[in-house]
Amino acid sequence: MAVLFTEKDLYAQHFDPKKHLEMYFTFHPEKEDINVLIGFALKNLHKAFHLGGIKGDTLIDIESGHTIYQFLSACECFREIIATGYMDGIREELQQWLRKEPGVFNWGSVGKYVCELEGDREKWVQKEEKVRKAIKRVLKCDVTQPNPLAPLSLPPADCVLSTLFLEVACPDLPTYRSALKNISSLVKPGGHLVLFVALEANFYMVGLQRFSCLFLDQKCVEEAVKGAGFDIEWLEGTKVIFPPALSDVKGACVLVARKR
């Protein structure tokens, strides 16, 4: 029997953000396979923002969820970061981290890794504050809408970022392509799109709950990005092998594209 693609409702009811962070976002010697994926993302986001010179006034992150690793390099390059999320509960998780509430996830191991890439592992405390200061707003976002931030209408941003999101939210390629076009409307001509994508995956687990992924190869992603009005400047890919019970993901890529 065909497995149905995970709908939003299942995320609202069964996605455990704390478990997700514990499982996928702690550097641990015993989690070498998972470390490869997060390490790859951090190195390439560092390459895009710190070394690549993508900078400007505003960066919009599409479906930040409850994570902040995607801001660790970008916070040095933008005056304002707008975080977004579809679900109230998930946006609240991020707000709790911003308010430094007790029990929030400790991003120390991930943060220190990025600080080390920037030359000083010990500046993590300052970096954490910088991320908090840079995130000026946390907005509702729905990528199925032509203006994903409706009813707000914001000036087009210098950069739109999205990490590990569209492939878990879009059940098929037409929906994926259309969501990328909707996201594209938020970027100014000449502005950048930065994507971190899980490739060739059908599912990933959070605790005992299975969540779907749209199976994408690199070519599908490249074509969708070009079709949404961007020229790809660079793309870095890697192979990934996870414990089979956790996810059947085979690879990942970070790409940087510029809007025509």
Ligand SMILES: C[S@@+](CC[C@H](N)C(=O)[O-])C[C@H]1O[C@@H](n2cnc3c(N)ncnc32)[C@H](O)[C@@H]1O
């Ligand atoms: C794997 S997390 C990605 C979050 C973060 N950007 C990251 O890099 O880890 C997936 C996020 O997508 C959201 N999501 C999943 N399906 C969705 C859908 N159909 N519409 C809107 N959001 C969805 C979930 O609430 C969750 O926050």
